[in-house]
Amino acid sequence: MHLVSIAMYATSQPLADATAELWSFLRCSLSQAGLEDLPERLDRSIPYDEAWLRPDLLLSQTCGYPYVKDLRGKVRLVATPVYGYPGCDGPLMCSFVIVRKDSAFQSLEDLRGTTAAINSPDSNSGSNFFRAAVAPLARNGSFFGRIIQTGSHGGSIAAVVEGRADSAAIDCVTYANILRFDPDLLQDIRVIAETPRGPGLPFITSGDASEERIRLLRSALHAAIREPSLAATRATLGLVDFAVLSEADYEPLLSLAGDALPPLSAGAD
Numbered sequence: 001m002h003l004v005s006i007a008m009y010a011t012s013q014p015l016a017d018a019t020a021e022l023w024s025f026l027r028c029s030l031s032q033a034g035l036e037d038l039p040e041r042l043d044r045s046i047p048y049d050e051a052w053l054r055p056d057l058l059l060s061q062t063c064g065y066p067y068v069k070d071l072r073g074k075v076r077l078v079a080t081p082v083y084g085y086p087g088c089d090g091p092l093m094c095s096f097v098i099v100r101k102d103s104a105f106q107s108l109e110d111l112r113g114t115t116a117a118i119n120s121p122d123s124n125s126g127s128n129f130f131r132a133a134v135a136p137l138a139r140n141g142s143f144f145g146r147i148i149q150t151g152s153h154g155g156s157i158a159a160v161v162e163g164r165a166d167s168a169a170i171d172c173v174t175y176a177n178i179l180r181f182d183p184d185l186l187q188d189i190r191v192i193a194e195t196p197r198g199p200g201l202p203f204i205t206s207g208d209a210s211e212e213r214i215r216l217l218r219s220a221l222h223a224a225i226r227e228p229s230l231a232a233t234r235a236t237l238g239l240v241d242f243a244v245l246s247e248a249d250y251e252p253l254l255s256l257a258g259d260a261l262p263p264l265s266a267g268a269d
Helices: 013-032 064-071 125-139 153-161 174-183 210-228 227-236 253-254
Strands: 003-005 057-061 075-083 095-100 115-118 148-149 167-171 189-194 201-206 239-243
Touching: 013 125, 013 174, 013 210, 013 227, 057 075, 057 210, 057 239, 064 075, 064 125, 075 174, 075 210, 095 125, 095 174, 115 153, 125 153, 125 167, 125 253, 153 167, 153 174, 153 189, 167 174, 189 201, 201 210, 210 227, 210 239, 227 239
Parallel strands: 003 057, 115 148, 115 167
Antiparallel strands: 057 201, 075 201, 075 239, 095 167, 095 189
8 A cells, every 4th residue: 555645734624634635636536547555545643754765655745955955866756836825936935034023123134143943954944944044144154142943833933922932934835824724823923034935845756656656646736736626625725736846946955055053052942
């Protein structure tokens, strides 16, 4: 049985339900095309990042920075979702730099020497884009006074709200989803800047996947965009299209990061 794990944005019940509906359509389309051993349901039993290198992987979604840094040559790109949210530009996306609503910070420059929250050092949106945004302001290779690691975008938002951090970078898709489905989390937050843009979170399959499997997966994803009965599902996910990008399109993510962030502090939140 193939493994299908699409969990990167399934962070609330409406999003989880819509993602399951998307897979139900994809499964039917792939089955009709002759692909066998398709699971009826998405696998929610393993952490999303453990799915990426599983030999039985059929479809998953990864972050762009881990893909270009560690996964190239080990998995194959299928397609990159295009979301219809502020901060998205076709398959490109940015992060929003957030601070507490009642803080005095008005610009990135104001954050010099303060405490920043990142979800993970390997996160493109929460760390890599953040580095790229403040790198031009760095002095002697540093900008922030301290970094805390929170484990998730939600954790980074909470750290800012609670005063454990002064700022964080939240990817524009996550921000839009929270604004729609859990807006109370953002009531004490405001955005002061946007980071540089880069290609969004790609759908991937196993590294030994055949060209025929890639073709079938792409065909099913594009069919999902055209299917009238999935209009509500696409609206819930904010999904408007899929783009086929190459390894070269993701390469710039490696050069976005400057040396503006000091090493992670010993204590992670």
